[in-house]
Amino acid sequence: MDLSERKLSILKAVIDDYIMTGFPVGSRTISKKHGFELSSATIRNEMADLEELGFLDQPHTSAGRIPSHKAYRYYVDRMMKVARLNAAEAGKIRSYFEDRMSEIEQVMEKAAQVLSETTHQISMVLRPQLKQSLIKSIQMVKITERKAILLVVTNAGLVKDSVIVVPEGISSDYMEMISRLLTDKLSGKTLEDAEKDLITGLNENVRENSDLVDDIVEAIETSVEPHGRKGIVLGGTQNIIDFPAYMSVEKAKNFISVLESKDMLYDMMKKASQLEFSVTIGHENEAEELSDMSVVTATYKIGGKSLGSFGVIGPTRMDYSKIVSILGYVSNSLNSILSDFTEIGD
Numbered sequence: 001m002d003l004s005e006r007k008l009s010i011l012k013a014v015i016d017d018y019i020m021t022g023f024p025v026g027s028r029t030i031s032k033k034h035g036f037e038l039s040s041a042t043i044r045n046e047m048a049d050l051e052e053l054g055f056l057d058q059p060h061t062s063a064g065r066i067p068s069h070k071a072y073r074y075y076v077d078r079m080m081k082v083a084r085l086n087a088a089e090a091g092k093i094r095s096y097f098e099d100r101m102s103e104i105e106q107v108m109e110k111a112a113q114v115l116s117e118t119t120h121q122i123s124m125v126l127r128p129q130l131k132q133s134l135i136k137s138i139q140m141v142k143i144t145e146r147k148a149i150l151l152v153v154t155n156a157g158l159v160k161d162s163v164i165v166v167p168e169g170i171s172s173d174y175m176e177m178i179s180r181l182l183t184d185k186l187s188g189k190t191l192e193d194a195e196k197d198l199i200t201g202l203n204e205n206v207r208e209n210s211d212l213v214d215d216i217v218e219a220i221e222t223s224v225e226p227h228g229r230k231g232i233v234l235g236g237t238q239n240i241i242d243f244p245a246y247m248s249v250e251k252a253k254n255f256i257s258v259l260e261s262k263d264m265l266y267d268m269m270k271k272a273s274q275l276e277f278s279v280t281i282g283h284e285n286e287a288e289e290l291s292d293m294s295v296v297t298a299t300y301k302i303g304g305k306s307l308g309s310f311g312v313i314g315p316t317r318m319d320y321s322k323i324v325s326i327l328g329y330v331s332n333s334l335n336s337i338l339s340d341f342t343e344i345g346d
Contacts, residue, residue: 003053008079009036010046011055015067015075019317022244026064069282069316072294076279076320083321085329093118093326097333104128107337108233111300111310111330116236119323121314122259123235124297126269128307130154135189138182140175140216142166148175150219162219167212182216231266234259243293243315251292258289272297272309277324282316294318298327300334310334 003011013034017025027043030036036043047065050056055074056065067075085093096114097107108125115123133154142148143163150162166175237259246252258264264287272278272295281294290313297311310330312323 003050006038007046007050009034010043011050011067011071012075012079014047014050014056014065015071015079018066019319022317024059024064024066029064067317069284072281072316072320073284076281080321080324082328083319083325085325089118089326090329093329093333097337104338107334109235111334112233112235115310115312115326115330116239118326119312119314119318120236120239120242121312121318121323122237122239123310123312124265124269125233125235125310126266126273126308127231127233128302129231129270129273130302130307131190133190133305133307135183135186137179138186139179140164140182142170142172142175150216164212164215164219170212178212178216232262232269234262234265239314246292251289254289258287264289268295269297269309269311272311273299273306275299276306277327278311279320279324292316294320296320296323296327298331300331300338302338 010030013030013036014025017029017033027040027047030043030047031038031040038046047056050071051058051065055068055071057068058065093114096110099110104127108127112123112125115121115125136153136155139151139153140148141151146165146168148164148166150164152162240246240252240255240259246255268285268287275297276299278297279294283291285291285293285295292315293313294316295311295313296318297309299306299309301307311327312318314323
């Protein structure tokens with residue numbers, strides 16, 4: 001839908017002012033604050049037209065107008081200019097990633113922290129979805145008499161942290177033999193395609209330790225693609241107290257249950273991994289609990305391949321321009337850091 005230049009200017013002024021203040025915007029405010037050479041009556045008539053077209057809402061008869069979900073969508077798609085972070089803002093984000101991190105898990109947690117603290121929204125980070133990555137090698141490393149770490153090296157980097165329990169008396173040489181079998185079976189394949197062959201091949205060679213085989217397969221599946229609760233890292237959940245949409249206790253409870261289960265968020269963020277950037281506003285969100293919220297996401301890459309997403313949930317009146325800019329900067333930072341893991345894998 002095309003709007004006249006006058007209507008576009010007034011609509012943008014209402015959106016900008018409401019994002020900044022959170023209060024309904026009246027014609028006098030528009031006239032004084034934004035320097036329109038129009039009378040308040042003319043601005044009021046244009047705002048009434050915008051309301052009829054579905055771009056503005058009027059909470060109360062005597063109050064000013066606020067942007068509708070339709071207005072935010074129009075703004076994001078056609079009017080928004082992505083803000084440029086200044087040196088101080090960029091430096092603040094960089095400072096979160098200055099510490100040397102040896103685990104992808106640490107990177108994910110740090111990303112959730114920096115997002116929530118710089119945007120003041122609730123942040124979500126989807127752990128790497130590596131099921132479609134090619135397996136390069138598998139290595140078991142004994143750390144105690146009954147425990148070992150399973151290292152999975154893919155063409156997208158190194159995934160570790162999978163600790164498995166091993167039977168008493170298992171030697172390092174035996175684990176090295178299993179590692180070679182795993183590598184032979186999985187090298188050059190995706191885990192998704194190789195699971196059946198892996199289980200069959202290993203059981204033929206290590207029948208006396210079938211429980212160990214089951215534990216190995218389960219650990220590989222979990223480390224390569226954690227699901228549901230294990231697949232999402234959250235940050236800034238306390239920011240919900242600042243969200244006007246959840247002043248209602250009942251709404252707040254429903255939303256908190258979504259955050260606690262994480263399953264819906266996992267599915268949502270997995271879909272978002274297919275798009276470099278996405279913005280869903282209000283009723284565009286599939287979950288009813290997010291019908292008064294907006295979700296902005298971006299992707300990160302490991303080894304040049306998009307394997308996960310991250311983003312924020314917040315009020316529809318969030319500063320989309322600044323948040324998209326922050327997500328872009330964090331994405332570049334993550335891509336740079338995660339490239340180190342690919343080099344380790346090589």
